[in-house]
Every structure is written in C-alpha cells, then in structure tokens.
Amino acid sequence: MGKNIIDKVWEQHVVHREDGKPDLLYIDLHLIHEVTSPQAFEGLRLAGRKVRRTDLCFATMDHNVPTKNLPTINDPIAKKQIMTLAENAKEFGIELADIGHPDQGIVHVIGPELGLTQPGKTIVCGDSHTATHGAFGAIAFGIGTSEVEHVLSTQTLWQLKPPTMEIRVNGDLGVGVTAKDIILAIIAKWGIGVGTGHIVEYTGEAIRKLSMEERMTICNMSIEAGAKAGLISPDETTVEFLRGRRHAPKGETFEEATKYWLSLASDADATYDVVLEIDAADIEPIVTWGTNPAMGVGVSQTVPTANDYDNETDRQALEKALQYMDLQEGQKITDIEVQHVFIGSCTNSRINDLRAAAEIVKGEKIATGVTGIVVPGSWSTKKQAEEEGLHEIFLAAGFEWRESGCSACLGMNEDVIPSGERCASTSNRNFEGRQGAGARTHLVSPAMAAAAAIHGRFVDVRQLQKQEA
Numbered sequence: 001m002g003k004n005i006i007d008k009v010w011e012q013h014v015v016h017r018e019d020g021k022p023d024l025l026y027i028d029l030h031l032i033h034e035v036t037s038p039q040a041f042e043g044l045r046l047a048g049r050k051v052r053r054t055d056l057c058f059a060t061m062d063h064n065v066p067t068k069n070l071p072t073i074n075d076p077i078a079k080k081q082i083m084t085l086a087e088n089a090k091e092f093g094i095e096l097a098d099i100g101h102p103d104q105g106i107v108h109v110i111g112p113e114l115g116l117t118q119p120g121k122t123i124v125c126g127d128s129h130t131a132t133h134g135a136f137g138a139i140a141f142g143i144g145t146s147e148v149e150h151v152l153s154t155q156t157l158w159q160l161k162p163p164t165m166e167i168r169v170n171g172d173l174g175v176g177v178t179a180k181d182i183i184l185a186i187i188a189k190w191g192i193g194v195g196t197g198h199i200v201e202y203t204g205e206a207i208r209k210l211s212m213e214e215r216m217t218i219c220n221m222s223i224e225a226g227a228k229a230g231l232i233s234p235d236e237t238t239v240e241f242l243r244g245r246r247h248a249p250k251g252e253t254f255e256e257a258t259k260y261w262l263s264l265a266s267d268a269d270a271t272y273d274v275v276l277e278i279d280a281a282d283i284e285p286i287v288t289w290g291t292n293p294a295m296g297v298g299v300s301q302t303v304p305t306a307n308d309y310d311n312e313t314d315r316q317a318l319e320k321a322l323q324y325m326d327l328q329e330g331q332k333i334t335d336i337e338v339q340h341v342f343i344g345s346c347t348n349s350r351i352n353d354l355r356a357a358a359e360i361v362k363g364e365k366i367a368t369g370v371t372g373i374v375v376p377g378s379w380s381t382k383k384q385a386e387e388e389g390l391h392e393i394f395l396a397a398g399f400e401w402r403e404s405g406c407s408a409c410l411g412m413n414e415d416v417i418p419s420g421e422r423c424a425s426t427s428n429r430n431f432e433g434r435q436g437a438g439a440r441t442h443l444v445s446p447a448m449a450a451a452a453a454i455h456g457r458f459v460d461v462r463q464l465q466k467q468e469a
Helices: 005-012 038-047 076-092 107-114 128-136 145-154 179-190 212-220 236-242 251-263 312-325 351-361 379-387 390-397 446-455 461-468
Strands: 014-016 023-026 029-032 057-060 122-125 139-142 156-159 164-170 199-203 229-231 274-279 286-288 296-298 340-343 371-374 422-425 440-443
Touching: 005 014, 005 139, 005 199, 029 107, 029 145, 038 076, 038 145, 057 107, 107 122, 107 128, 107 212, 107 379, 122 128, 122 145, 128 139, 128 212, 128 229, 128 236, 139 229, 145 156, 179 212, 179 274, 179 286, 179 296, 199 212, 212 229, 212 236, 212 351, 236 251, 286 440, 340 351, 340 446, 351 379, 351 390, 351 446, 371 390, 379 390, 422 446, 446 461
Parallel strands: 029 057, 029 122, 122 139, 164 199, 164 274, 199 229, 340 371, 340 422, 422 440
Antiparallel strands: 014 023, 023 156, 286 296
C-alpha cells in the first residue's frame, strides 16, 4: 500500500518514539518573529542554555513593523517587541532580517522567497499561519511560546502524530476564480472545524494548475479550516520556484535534491483517514459576510436567512453576526458598500497577488469615500513590484503604496479600520475586532478587493474580466 506525503515526511523526522506518547520530531527550520519569541529567549537565558542550531533559525520582524514613516514606531509595545528581538538575535547568534534589511518581510513570505522553505522539511514558527510553507510539501505548523523555547534549545519538538485528510479539488477553475476562492469555498462548505486535528493534503487537477503563490494561499488558510497544517505534494512547479533561490541547493546538489523532493509526493494508491471532494466548477468568487471565515457565499448570492439553517444554534450565530456586521438577511452581496480596502497579509501579499489586483485597477480610480492600501509582503516583493511598475498603477488609482508588514490584517500600529466601517480585505480572519475594535471585515481575493475599491461595493470580478477579454 502506498504512502501519502504526510506519513513519509513525518516518519523521516521521528527521533524517538514510545507507544501511547507523542513523537519527538526533528525540526529542520525554525522561523522566528518578534511577537512570540521574547519569553522563549528569556527562558533560555534563565536556564543558561544556548540555541542548539543557530544555522537552522531565521528571524525577521513583521507583526509590529509600521508600513509608513519608517523607522518611526509610535506604539511603545510594538517598539519594545522589535527592540527585544534585535537584542535576542544578537545575543544568541541568530540571523535577523530587521527593519531596513533587504530580506525583511512577513515571515511566511520571506521563507519561500529566500529558498529556506523546501519540500520534505519540518518547519515551525510561533505563528499559526506557518501552515503556508506546506505549499512546498513540508510539514509546517505554528507552535506556542514554550515550544519555541524547546525548539531553540533542542532543535526537536514533542508532537502527537495527527490523522491525515485529503481535500481533492476536481476539474478546472472558472474565469476570475482564484486560490483564495478555493479555500474560502472549502471553509464555507464544511465549516471552520472541518480539518480540526488533521494535517490536510490538497490534491486534484485544480490544485496542480496553481502557481506556488496560489498554493501558499490555500495552505495558509488551512488554519481557518481548523487544521494542524496543510500541504501540497511537490512537483515541477515547486522545483522551478526554488531553482536559483539563495538558500536552495546549487548545481548538481539541486538536481539531487529535486529527485528527493519529487519522491515525497503522495503515492497514487495512498490512503488518508478522511477524504473530501469539491468541484472547482462550482466555485465562484467568495465574499465573507459574517464574523468567521465559514460565513461566506458566492458574490452572485445573498446574505443567508434564518430559513437557510436547520438548527437554532446556527440561526442565533447568524443573528449575532448580522448585528455586528450591520447587514440584513437576504441582502445582495453586490449591495454591500465598503469604505476601506486592504491588499496584503501573509495570505495575499506576494507578487502574483499584486499583479492580479493591479490588472483590475489599471486605468481606474478608487471610488469616492474609499481608502485603499497595498502592503507588499516583503521588501523584495515591493522591489519587484516597483520594477514592474505596479506601484505606479496603484498610486495613479488613489491607493497608498506601503512598506512591508502585517499591517491591517490584525490592526497593527496605525493601520486600523475604524469602528463601524467596512473593509474588503485579502487577509485570513474576519473575527470581531480583528482589524480594529468594531471593524467589519469581508475576506476576498486580491482581484475582488481591487474591484471593490474601484466601485465602492462588491462586484462580480468575473464580469469585469469577461468585458476586458
């Protein structure tokens, strides 16, 4: 019987195993940012320990980094966390891409860009969206502060092996439908708990045809589906993305690595604990209307009504969400107006995301009363976008072109959505207050966010793209 990639990679990394107990896993790459690391380093300091493998660690600043007026940091807590990481990295000998460094950026963007993220690795970071790196065929997941300390000191981690799940996306996507719509459709169909406790592998024809940037979007939001991690088996698309990257193998070593990477792909007769299927043709551009990522529908549809639900708990959740979001049952999605548009986050801030948004924006102007910001995921992405002239398209349309950072995804520094106002956001979470106290977040793809900025409300991006064609 064949093996899936989850089992293959996990078994290769077990250092110690006892029946009925968690496995001790070797960790290949430890990514670090400023929010979850201070207590971990202090724990090492108090215990008189060193970082075991500094060469397998890489640190950057992302959550607290202001996206304008650098290097000024007005928030005292943000400033303290950033300064503390700089001090800890220096003391313990860890490579750091700090503010102003050409490699600085959102940790889940720079890992792949630098070639640190590779198939077959175990990757951890004190951040739930570490699942992003699974797009390369790695087992990647977020860990807590005490676990960060354990990895720093031992390069290992105690973990119970999760059950496996396959989510197969059959067929081809329609015009204007993106990776963001796939993952939002999956969560809308099965709920935020569908993957709870599992590592999910995404398979199927639609997945195979995605770029690496798109695959990262899918794996990134595995967390919003409740999963421990999400991944995609490596193929030639994976290999070509990594070719020539700074930390990727070189020359003959790269070709040898390629053979190993491709061998990790799930066998044709591999089995999983759970298998789910969805047809790509049934997916349309998704807009979330509520206060969790499962509260989403196609742009051509309406906000649900109480009659759409069978049980009282769901009806109460609907009522509560609509009250917070100030929406009506049965309201058309295309009637929802927005005041803010945020294009960025570890979900959708890569070069392909910016290109997709720029394609919609080109030659247009932001609607009156709408504020739009574009926040590239890294300095390197920002530089590439500027070389391609994308920034000029955004600026001409009335968007703000910012420095890299997590920004409005979680309402950091001054990038906060005002209470009672709506934001079309390319980020990953739409919980109450996520982008600021009282802020109302609608999760969408970069193209959908760009279109909302131009029209001042949600529009079906498929119609725009058909007109252009």
